[in-house]
Amino acid sequence: MAENKHKLLEVKGLTMDFGGLRAVDSVTLEVYEGDIAALIGPNGAGKTTFFNCITGIYNPSKGDILLHPKGLKTRRLNGLKPNKVTEMGLARTFQNIRLFPDMTVLENVMIGRHCRTNSGIFKAIIRSKSVRDEEQQIVESSYHLLEKVGLADFANEFSKNLPYGAQRRLEIARAMATDPFLLLLDEPAAGMNPQETSDLEQLICKISAEEQIAILLIEHDMKLVMNISDPIYVMEYGKKIAEGSPEEIKDNPKVVEAYLGEETE
Amino acid sequence: MLKNFKQSILVSLWFVFLTFPLLAVRVNTMDQVVVWRWMNMLWVAIGAFVLSYLWRYMLARQQVRKQVADEGGETRSKTQLLLEDMSFRYKAMGVILLAALVFPLVFDTYQSTIMISALIYVVLGLGLNITVGLAGLLDLGFVAFFGVGAYTYALLNHHFDLGFWITLPIGGILGCLFGVILGFPILRLRGDYLAIVTLGFGMIFKVVMENWDALSFGPSGIANIDKPSFFGMDLSLADSTIYIYYIMIAMVIFTILVTTRLRNSRIGRAWIAMREDEIACVAMGIDIARTKLSAYALGAFWAGMVGVLFASKTTFINPASFTFMESAIILSIVVLGGMGSILGVILGAFLLILLPEYMRAFSEYRMLAFGAAMVLMMIFRPQGIISNLRQTYKYKGSKEKINNG
Structure with missing residues (x-):
């Protein structure tokens, strides 16, 4: 080595x-x-x-x-x-798939971005330009990750409806979203x-x-x-x-x- | 189809057989004759048949839908597709807002009062929807936060003559605070245990308010609470009702706006993720403790605020207004309406509050109907009247997708 x-x-x-x-x-x-x-x-x-x-x-x-x-x-x-x-x-995936079934594929990946973004409750209520920009950035980078793992076409599907192999790849994409x-x-x-x-x-x-x-x-x-x-x-x-x-x-x-x-x- | 028909006929015959001695035979002891009431039997037969057939039909339809979902087909109903259409949504919102604004001018004070109480439950439902619907944390003691708000206003008004508008945010913030106080000890609990502790919290609030005479004046409650002031003018009862009605409308709009924004934000997504899978959620770098506390606090905020309004509307409060029954109704509103769905919760609140009001004639059967409705709902529409809409986002390349069909 x-x-x-x-x-x-x-x-x-x-x-x-x-x-x-x-x-x-x-x-x-x-x-x-x-x-x-x-x-x-x-x-x-x-x-x-x-x-x-x-x-x-x-x-x-x-x-x-x-x-x-x-x-x-x-x-x-x-x-x-x-x-x-x-x-x-240090990100991980799970042996028995643990996606968020009632969220869309894109949202699943967007959750991964949570710990790298930081707009809080009050900002979310006021929804200023900086928050909207951050949101859009989360969406774009998540979508980009979906493209990488080949799931871009399913972006707006519920993750529970994905075929098995795709669910595995989504889990990887979600983990990668945490940088x-x-x-x-x-x-x-x-x-x-x-x-x-x-x-x-x-x-x-x-x-x-x-x-x-x-x-x-x-x-x-x-x-x-x-x-x-x-x-x-x-x-x-x-x-x-x-x-x-x-x-x-x-x-x-x-x-x-x-x-x-x-x-x- | 034919099988359902046959089975329904069997069921109806069975019911006729079972109820025969009770409903068909009547012994007239005066004249020593037996009266045969065949018409009753006919009604029982028809009723049982229709109910049974409907039951089977609905179950079959649900089965079909499940099959479609398993095959990855379109599972959204027509209403859902309609609701996802933005232009329709704006039009509908305009019409509803207009109707809401002219309502007290068209109808009398009694109707407005009923409407105010329905709107109070809308706000309560939307508040609980954050905790239960979005974050998935069962809360059976939600009415305690409502009570905190109501007592905040009542006490501050009684002792310090504070007005409605100053107390409104104070009530909300105190509600928040109590949400956090409840949230801390139950961070580690889940499922049944969570339900029990929250239930206990609701009970404790009521018991404390009943017995701490020095603070809350006990079961006799606090009377003569000021109604909201309108630039210092004294309003007649009718005018003040209309005024409160408009405050309530504004509050509902405010609640809808804020809860929608919260749901579509980073925080809201974290709540939903926590509801879906707590372990995956924490592995994605979301601080569970903070997310849980914020869900409790923000849910309780609305209850506290609307509690202030409740106290000012009734001008009298005592602990009897904050029983477990109220918590149960608010929870039913959320479950019946559709967990996490804002529109669903609003509809649920109107259904559950207005129907009993307008069907006072059947008030004895209220709890019976309530229970039956809940059971049916859980069988046929476990997701509620309106299930959550799918959130779609715009990203680069989404336009091309649409053009390509």
Whole structure:
């Protein structure tokens, strides 16, 4: 791995206990600028819990989550509220799609702009020129994002009426609207057909290349993971069991064991 | 179709059978004869048939609509399409405004008084619509804020002789403050628990007002509250009613204007997003605590303000005006009208307040009809009379889209 790359996210010894259950056990992980990192592992390995710890939905029991925004002070994310984490520039999508079903596609993305805009209640009532300009700007930039993910034609549809694959892409667009420098995707290809998956693959590469957003994704679709991500982290029973490039992971006996079970004589 | 028909006939026969001993047979003990009232049976049969058929027809229609929605077809009804047409909307608004302005000149004081109380509920409904309809936070104690406003004016007027116009904003702000006070402890609550705490808040307000004699004069209430002054002139009862009516119209317009703007703003979108999915909302960088508090505060603001007007209209208030029943009615207005829809809430308020007024003859059945209407509404139109309109925005390229058809 190149040493001159800027480290964006640094997770050290992250542990999360639910009562007596240790869902995440001292996991260490780093995401560098320009990376498309992947976190894989069998079901119940603690990947989503790990995501929830980073994004502030859970407060981890032990360990450090450090964010190094470029040109800014390092911030420790432990115990911060999810909205604060997003404000720092770390956006996420959800494993089971969590859109705002009764809002239009465009409005869904406009919500993402919320934390980057700031007109308050009184301004909204008076609706001065500056507020109208800001509103228009939100609309334009949101629409622009929809064009990027290929949903511009659906802008005024209710998001609940979108086909499944499009809902996934909308979630990505919404996360991107918060101007993140690191995007966490929780199983973006879950439930997609091969065509949709390959579209998604292109989209993720495009985001990474054009927007300079680093990506950390959880995924079960090995083809997708092997195609686009480097490095790959593997988790099992809450522990990190391997990390490395796709080739290294493929040949790692521990990983094969985790997925296929132990070899017998 | 035919199946529905057959089933409805079966239902009506069943009803005839069930009600036969009660409605058809009457034993006249004086003459020792049995009177057979066959006409009654006929009415029961026809009534049961019509109701049953209508019921099935509506259910079938709803099924069709759901199917269309699942296939991604046009789900908006004709009324909705009409309402989305801007020029129609402006025309309709003009006509309604004109009708509202000449109303007290055409009708007598009694009608104006009824209309004022309906308008009060319109404002209350629009206020609660922010909390319940937009932000999705159930509030069963909304009447407490109304009471805060009313008592603010009554007390300030009684002790300090403050006038209506000065107290109006004070009432609103105090309502706001109490909204925040209620909001803080229930930030973490959801669903049933939220309902219980808000219900308790409403109850506490009433109980405190009933028992804190030193502050509120207890159940005997406060009388002789000043009516709004009109540049220092004394108005007759009829004139003052008309005056209050116009104040109320202005207030409704003001409320509609502000709530519409709020809904279409950044804050309003955050409220709706919070209603739709709280976790996704917070993950998008929206501060849930602030958004919730602002929803409670801004909802309560209108209740506080209109409470001041209520006190000045009735010139007498006591805790009996602020029972849970009132909260329930305001909530029904919002649910019946359509959560989040401003026009729907206005219609809901008129329906729920004016119908009982004009149907005093059936007042004994009021609660029965109320309950039945609610149940039917939840089955056939869970989204309310007028469901929320889709908000469209103009962006670069939207013009080309229209030209391309």
